[in-house]
Structure formats: C-alpha cells, structure tokens
Amino acid sequence: MEKRVLAFDFGASGGRAMCGTFDGEKISIEELHRFSNDPVLVNGTMYWDVLRLFHEIKQGLIRAKKYGKIESLGIDTWGVDFGLVDEQGRLLENPVHYRDVRTAGMIEKSFRKIDKERFYRITGNQFMELNTAFQLLSLTEERKELLERADQMLLMPDLFNFFLTGEKKAEYSIVSTTQLMDAKEGCWSKEVIEALGIPEHIFPEIIPSGTRVGELSDAVCQELELDKMDVIAVAGHDTQSAMISVPAKEKDFIFLSCGTWSLLGTELDAPIISEKSRNYNITNEGGYEKKVSFLKNIIGLWCIQESRRQWMREGKEYGFGELEELARKAQPLKCFIDPDAPEFTPAGNIPRRIREFCQRTGQEIPETVGEIVRCIDESLAMKYRYVKEEIQECTGKTYETLYMVGGGTQSRLLCECTANACGCTVSAGPIEATVLGNIALQLLAQKEISTLEEARQIIARSQEIRQFEPENERDWDEAYERFQKVIGK
Numbered sequence: 001m002e003k004r005v006l007a008f009d010f011g012a013s014g015g016r017a018m019c020g021t022f023d024g025e026k027i028s029i030e031e032l033h034r035f036s037n038d039p040v041l042v043n044g045t046m047y048w049d050v051l052r053l054f055h056e057i058k059q060g061l062i063r064a065k066k067y068g069k070i071e072s073l074g075i076d077t078w079g080v081d082f083g084l085v086d087e088q089g090r091l092l093e094n095p096v097h098y099r100d101v102r103t104a105g106m107i108e109k110s111f112r113k114i115d116k117e118r119f120y121r122i123t124g125n126q127f128m129e130l131n132t133a134f135q136l137l138s139l140t141e142e143r144k145e146l147l148e149r150a151d152q153m154l155l156m157p158d159l160f161n162f163f164l165t166g167e168k169k170a171e172y173s174i175v176s177t178t179q180l181m182d183a184k185e186g187c188w189s190k191e192v193i194e195a196l197g198i199p200e201h202i203f204p205e206i207i208p209s210g211t212r213v214g215e216l217s218d219a220v221c222q223e224l225e226l227d228k229m230d231v232i233a234v235a236g237h238d239t240q241s242a243m244i245s246v247p248a249k250e251k252d253f254i255f256l257s258c259g260t261w262s263l264l265g266t267e268l269d270a271p272i273i274s275e276k277s278r279n280y281n282i283t284n285e286g287g288y289e290k291k292v293s294f295l296k297n298i299i300g301l302w303c304i305q306e307s308r309r310q311w312m313r314e315g316k317e318y319g320f321g322e323l324e325e326l327a328r329k330a331q332p333l334k335c336f337i338d339p340d341a342p343e344f345t346p347a348g349n350i351p352r353r354i355r356e357f358c359q360r361t362g363q364e365i366p367e368t369v370g371e372i373v374r375c376i377d378e379s380l381a382m383k384y385r386y387v388k389e390e391i392q393e394c395t396g397k398t399y400e401t402l403y404m405v406g407g408g409t410q411s412r413l414l415c416e417c418t419a420n421a422c423g424c425t426v427s428a429g430p431i432e433a434t435v436l437g438n439i440a441l442q443l444l445a446q447k448e449i450s451t452l453e454e455a456r457q458i459i460a461r462s463q464e465i466r467q468f469e470p471e472n473e474r475d476w477d478e479a480y481e482r483f484q485k486v487i488g489k
C-alpha cells in the first residue's frame with residue numbers, strides 16, 4: 001500500500017510544499033505548491049513574512065486534498081531564527097531574519113559575560129553572529145521589554161508546528177543550531193542562558209527529531225475542511241533533514257550539503273569539542289538519533305544567488321544554467337576570493353565586492369559575468385578542500401569520497417571543481433536531499449521505514465546520483481597555494 005506524506009521546506013530561494021509517495025521501495029516526490037520566501041525590510045529591520053508563509057502552508061494543504069489520505073506533514077527551515085509568543089500563544093512580533101544587522105558586535109559582547117572557551121566547550125558550536133544566542137543577546141540589550149512579555153521562544157519550524165497544532169515544543173536538531181544547547185547532554189544550557197541574561201522560562205521542552213508533535217488543530221481542520229493529520233517534528237533544521245539523504249554506505253564519510261549555504265563535515269556518534277576544533281571554529285550539530293554533524297558553515301551558493309539578483313537590479317536576467325555556461329567559457333583558476341570574508345554575507349552588490357577583494361589582494365580582476373561566476377565556483381571548491389583538511393585533522397581520518405547533496409549538485413561545474421580541488425571522487429545527489437529527508441523522517445516516525453540505514457538506501461534508489469573524478473590535479477594543487485595566500489593562511 002502506498003503511503004503519502006507532505007513536506008514543507010523553507011529555504012532562502014523559496015518555500016515549497018511537496019507530496020512524497022512511498023511504495024515500499026522508493027520515494028517519489030511531486031511539487032504541490034511553490035512560493036517565494038523573501039525577507040521584508042521595514043524601517044531598517046529584516047523580518048520573516050511569517051503570516052504570509054503560514055497562508056502558503058494552508059495553500060499547500062488545500063492542494064494536497066486531491067490525494068485523499070495523507071498520513072502526516074513535516075516542516076523544515078534554515079536554522080537559528082525564532083518567534084516569541086506570549087501566554088495566549090500570540091506572536092509578539094514578526095520573527096527577524098538572521099541576516100539582520102541586530103547581531104553586529106554581539107559575539108564580542110558575549111565573551112564579557114561568558115568565557116569564550118567555556119562557551120564553546122558547552123555548546124560545541126561554531127561562533128557565528130547569526131546564531132540564536134546572539135540574536136537573543138541583542139534583545140536583552142535593545143528590547144528587554146519584549147523578552148519580559150515572552151512566554152516561549154519557538155524556533156521557526158517549531159513556530160509553524162505550533163500554529164498548526166497548538167503544541168509548543170522544541171525539536172532537537174533545530175535547538176542544536178542555537179548555541180544555547182549543551183552538546184553533550186542534549187539539553188538547554190542553563191549556564192549559557194543565565195550568563196547571557198536570557199530568561200530561562202522561554203525555552204520549551206526538547207523533543208527528538210522524527211517524533212510526533214500532535215495533530216492539526218480543530219480550527220485549522222475546520223477552516224480548510226480537512227481531516228485530522230499528524231504533524232511530525234522531522235529534523236526541523238533543513239541541513240539535518242538533508243543528512244538523512246546522504247547515500248553513504250561507509251560509517252565514516254564526509255558530506256557537503258550544498259544550497260544557499262555549504263555545510264561540509266562528517267557524521268559522528270558523539271561531539272568533538274577540542275582545542276583544535278575550537279581554533280578551526282567547527283560546529284557540532286545534532287540530528288536524528290542524536291547523531292552529530294561535525295561541520296563547518298561555508299558561505300555557499302549565496303554569492304551566486306545574490307550576484308544574480310544584482311544583475312537583475314541592473315536590468316540583466318540570467319538563468320542558473322546560463323550563468324554556468326558563461327562561467328565555463330571564462331579562463332580557469334584566474335583569481336579567488338575567500339567566500340567567508342565578512343563582506344560577502346550581507347545582501348547587496350556582490351560582484352563589486354568580489355572585484356574589490358581581488359584588487360585588494362593583488363590578483364587579476366574578474367570583469368565579465370562568466371568570470372565572476374567562475375571565480376565564485378572555484379573559490380568555493382578551494383574552500384571545501386581547506387575545510388575538508390581541517391575536519392580530517394580533527395577526526396584523524398581521511399575520506400575517499402565526498403558526498404555532495406542538495407540543489408547545488410545541479411551545477412556540474414561546481415561538482416567538477418570540487419572533485420578537482422579536493423582530489424577525490426565526488427558523489428553528487430540527490431538534488432532534493434532536504435525534502436527526501438523530511439519525508440523519510442516522517443516515514444521513520446510512522447514505522448514505515450525501520451532504520452536510518454534503510455532510509456538512506458531507499459533515498460539512494462529514488463533519485464539520480466552522479467560520480468565525478470578529479471582532473472588536472474597538478475594545476476589545482478598549484479592554484480591551491482595561491483588560494484591559501486589570498487585567504488591569509
């Protein structure tokens with residue numbers, strides 16, 4: 001008997017409602033509804049358009065009616081963002097987007113409240129300004145009254161789950177992105193929360209990834225004329241849903257989840273929190289069955305997505321395929337950026353910032369669209385090698401194959417560059433890693449699938465996986481020396 005579930009995935013390039021059908025062998029997916037997920041800037045603050053997005057969830061549910069019985073739904077989003085609700089469950093304010101400027105300088109401030117080493121030793125998280133800890137710290141400084149009125153802090157997937165079910169819970173994987181979790185114990189860290197001056201009572205009970213939150217509320221069912229349906233806390237953190245889709249058979253593997261962000265790391269049974277990992281600023285994030293992703297955030301395809309937006313603002317529209325063709329025609333290994341340099345994080349004129357970076361570092365300046373895109377792809381691939389080496393140093397292991405999953409694997413050029421730069425086989429796919437993982441986690445929660453290994457095999461059968469072998473290794477090795485100088489190493 002076929003089973004159907006719904007997956008809602010909120011990414012920077014849009015939100016989607018997908019129907020997943022499992023026939024016992026494979027999972028097939030169909031897009032029911034696609035919508036934009038643009039942040040909205042109001043008087044200098046960048047917000048989530050959260051009510052509009054909840055409306056889009058409802059549209060997805062309405063469209064799914066054509067299938068008849070749907071077993072459950074699950075929601076994933078990017079990490080760290082949240083909404084505050086009062087005792088009656090009313091949203092106190094629109095959730096703020098992590099690219100908002102309110103967290104500027106908050107990392108430094110936090111070190112005056114809690115020793116940096118201790119902070120890392122407890123949370124095991126990479127220090128990034130966008131983390132929930134620093135968003136909340138900025139509220140303690142600027143918006144104390146808001147925190148005083150808050151009953152609960154709900155991370156974005158948990159907030160949508162609450163809107164649908166009335167249940168206020170915190171799903172484990174998304175909690176692990178906050179930098180407020182004790183990585184070894186898997187609970188909210190009282191010590192960090194107290195040190196930062198955040199009210200302790202706003203943190204909800206943590207539930208494991210892949211468990212039932214509740215069912216659609218009467219109000220939602222009546223409004224949309226729907227039957228009751230289970231809501232599953234999948235891995236609310238998109239990266240952890242994507243992890244379910246890594247087609248590795250070996251226990252020790254290196255993965256690259258490739259979308260707006262690139263997350264490169266390995267899967268462990270317990271966190272690594274060492275001096276080395278702290279110096280390299282590597283994070284430990286939690287997923288299904290408390291598996292640990294020991295990984296680093298790299299800026300990812302954001303630079304291409306945002307450059308494309310810039311060219312659009314200049315009146316030139318390019319599809320991603322077209323950008324890739326132009327990049328192929330450009331001269332290889334001409335110049336590099338450090339994709340993680342701070343100037344590339346905010347929205348704006350990325351091509352100009354790339355030219356400025358190359359000029360400042362005494363390199364040739366990329367002028368054409370193709371040259372800019374090639375520079376981004378090659379710099380990303382070089383950064384992947386750099387981070388892969390850091391991870392290997394921390395785990396003391398080497399990895400033969402790099403498993404790339406997610407939307408970024410649609411770029412053949414990026415896959416080729418990655419194989420060349422890293423000097424190893426690249427396995428690329430599935431493209432729809434996050435959605436397939438979201439679906440598989442629902443099927444695991446319903447015991448339609450029994451183990452993570454089985455889920456990985458089913459997903460590997462369900463979508464195409466391609467292999468890339470390294471070429472021109474000598475040229476890339478030589479260019480890697482240049483890259484390291486450019487990034488100041």
Ligand code: LFR
Pocket residue numbers: 077078079080081098130177237238239259260261263297
């Ligand atoms: C990827 C992701 C990363 C997280 C970043 C910001 O979409 O979820 O894992 O570090 O977005 O939340």
